[in-house]
Amino acid sequence: MIRDITLGQFVPGKSILHRIDPRVKLLLTFLVIVFLFVAGNFISMGLMVAFVLLAMILSGVSLRLYLKSMKAILFIVIFTSLLNLFYGSGEPLVQLGFLKITLDGILRAAYISLRIICLVFISSVLTFTTSPTDLTDALERLMKPLRYIKVPVHEIAMMMTIALRFVPTLLEETDKIMSAQKARGADLESGGIFQRIRALVPILIPLFVSAFRRAYDLAMAMECRCYHGGDGRTKMKQLHLRSHDYTIIAVTICVCAGVILINIFLPGMV
């Protein structure tokens, strides 16, 4: 079912990565993603892979969940690596009609796949170890300077929090409505594309109606608790950088510096 998708799911835990400041995590993840593209050869890429693996181990989340999160984008990995496989230059190793596979192509394909896989894994580390509320909280604080150019930062963050909060609720609701319409003989599984789209009407209309009902209820509940936007609102959790935050920042910056040095002194491996 829809619920089996693990990409973007939070896994509660007590690892060091769960405890560090979400702002630090967010920025470092961004940095690592940039450096996955900066890494110009297999040695610097190897360094990045090692770093991503270390982060995965430190997160204390089981490898199975990481592999499951890969499942959603496996197609993209295979597709791009196939494309690269056939577009290499140099002497062909295998010739299949107009398609040729070269050593350059194989290396390129491996390189690109590694990059995408690391990309997914490091973003998974972030979402697995950070609860959605922490994540939006971090975003809100990082975007705070934008307030001076009249961007409603707090409102955007609140909207994101609410949206994330209601994803599971609406999934559950969809499940219920589907069961109810199936009990009335709705046929969701057979027929051509147009029939299938039409069969969705009895599910989508009640779903919209209930989403609006929930929105009204939530707005009412928020007003009852005197919510009036972000002005003058204080935070329950004050974020402070602590020693383990600085350690992780230092390690990540060292790795990034290493990548740049390797790129400069050992260029042109790929």
Add this chain to the structure above:
Amino acid sequence: MALLELRDVTYIYGDNTPFRSVAVDHVSLSIEEGEYIGVIGHTGSGKSTLIQQFNGLLRPTSGQVLLRGKDIWAEPKKIRSVRFAVGMVFQYPEHQLFEETVLRDIAFGPKNMGLSEQEAEERARAAAGFVGLREELLEKSPFELSGGEKRRVAIAGVIAMDPDVLILDEPTAGLDPSGRNLLLNQIEKYHQERKNTVLLVSHSMEDIAKAADRLLVMNHGKVELFEDTKSVFLKEEQLEKIGLRVPQITKIMRSLYDRGIPVDPGALTVDEAIDALVPLLKGGERR
């Protein structure tokens, strides 16, 4: 032959995952034609999962579900025909309404059965009559109705399929007392006229006591009791142990009986209690 039969049915949510939980645990039972059965159990006792086995919304992890002696999963492609024979009204069924008019919403089920527009409409009008919807409501949008009326429309939508078994999951939840009584009386009347089988899931022991011939008591996914309503409610201690209680009037009659007053300790309704108590009070005699 039993109308509905479960043979050693087990249902497990999220099998092979860390969230594995056994909702229905080796249940075997059979239900005869024309019975009115009450289903009670603590929250999470597996009632809702159990009733969804009957119309094939959930497929048992192991075991068989038989409708008139035939395994409903023998041909999975024909599972829809089972859903027409075993009608199911979910909790808060008013949330499933979607059509432009009340009449068309009620006719959704019959139309899915392959009936013609006209037949479907006739069925819908008859079903609306059963649940006491006034004629002038039928052309309105279902979203304009009151909560109680919406609930009736949704129930009519299932009755319109004319199922042999009607399953209702907490049909009175969130209704006011007069709405509850009205709805229960209408279901009772429908049951008596149509002579079909009704399964009523409820947390209200009073509602259950009034209507049901037999009670199915669920506890931790297993059948705790499946007996006459009266004999179930005589087992007050056993019910309390699994987080259930007996109707208040039964409790009163029981304590009167324990104090030596000659009344039936298993009286289930206020009317029954009045019939027993009035002559006693008039006569003024004591045992």
